[in-house]
Amino acid sequence: MKVLIYSDLHNEFDRFIPPDVPADVVVLAGDIDIQARGVLWANETFKTPVIYCQGNHECYKGHLNRTVEKMKAAAAPHVHVMENESLIIGNVRFLVATGWTDYSSTGDVTAASMACARVMNDFRMIRADSNYRRLRPADLIAKNQATAEFLCRELSRPFAGKTFVVTHHAPMAEVAGHEHDGHVSAGYYNSWHRLVEQAHYWAFGHTHHSVDTVLGGCRLLSNQRGYPGEHCGFELGKLIEIL
DSSP, X not given: OEEEEEBOOOTTTSOOOOOOOOXXXXXXXXXXXXXXXXXXHHHHXXXXXXXXXXXXXXXXXXXXXXXXXXXXXXXXXXXXXXXSEEEEEXXXXXXXOOOOOOSOTTSOHHHHHHHHHHHOTHHHHEEETTTTEEOOHHXXXXXXXXXXXXHXXXXXXXXXXXXXXXOSSBSSGGGSOSXXXXXXXXXXXOOOHHHHTTOSEEEOOSSSOOEEEEETXXXXXXXXXXXXXXXXXXXXXXXXXOO
16 A cells, blocks of 8 residues: 655645655645645645645634644545544554644643643633633643553454554654644644554654654654745655555
8 A cells, every 4th residue: 555645734824736646645734724625625636545634724814623623525536535533444453643742742731731732822712611711731732641541442453454653743752853842843743653563553643843763662753844934854745555
């Protein structure tokens, strides 16, 4: 199986036109465009199955929970918008979730939550709850815990093929790059080392730092375009083969 990997295309600033790459599956690890616009782009751009993981920017100008419902409603049959869900294609099991962080990765949840709430646009651009109030760190901590439970449960289930996890947020600091310092970095990655060790592949985005490395027996991959003029190590056609 040949898998084409993209994230952080940020089509809301500059629409990306991918090259013609012979892929069997396309993985979109979030921040393709805001709300359902990335789904509409995927519907038209790709003919093969697409695994679409919602990023934080998909929720901009929208609601934390309702955005993914709107994305699912807009998806063509070959585009799979997934949140805490699994899908088997051939001999590959895809486990997909945004993977919001719980702000614990820098050692002080309170300090990290306060720092991120102060400087990250998520807390001004995303709404939550039934009254559409502004997003709070506690909302994302709850999301993170639900995803951690989902991944623990699914990774513990035997599967004869390969397991490919897709999140938007990075699973560990070692692959997150160094764009952000101090407690703000806790908004970009988790400390999911034990989960990583149970997967064969893990694709992610969010950090605007592209990597392709093996840690704990898992191949960790990100192919992030970033904002216009930003240099993230992006490849126009990042294709890997799963045997």
